[in-house]
Amino acid sequence: MNKKTLVLGASTKPERYSNMAIRKLRNYKHDTVAFGMREGEEHCVVIDTELQDYKYIDTITLYLNPKRQEQYYNYIVSLNPKRVIFNPGTENPEFYNLLKENNIEFEVACTLVLLSTNQY
Incomplete structure (x- = not known):
């Protein structure tokens, strides 16, 4: 089943787990969107540097430490x-x-x- 996923804390660096997650999500045919600190593209997924009002997000997978998550609490909740x-x-x-x-x-x-x- 396709579960549209937002990778929050995405990176263009191939050694980063967020980058590996983008590739693996796409390999498993999940619609994937990404937000990170630097613009880029990975496996045909554009990494946004401005928060978007993404629609129909099933899963948000976090790659931000707890302190950095605080500024995104309301945003994440708003995506429901x-x-x-x-x-x-x-x-x-x-x-x-x-x-x-x-x-x-x-x-x-x-x-x-x-x-x-x-188990995803």
Whole structure:
């Protein structure tokens, strides 16, 4: 099933996990959009540097440390995704509570592992 995914904290550097996630999401045929600090394109996905009003986001996968996430709390909630994935290093109990209050599911997991094990 195609799950439109926003990669938040995307990078054009191939060694970054966010970059690997973009490639793997596209390989698994998921519609993918991305936001990062630097413009670029990876696997036919444009990395936006300005926040967009993306529609029909199923999943947001985070690649920002908890401190950097704070400025995006309201934005993420406003997109009303079905779930948010907290990849290793992004765990954030404060944000979990906000997501719960807004009936948004969250998962502490690795997007790459979820995709590879068919649990995405």
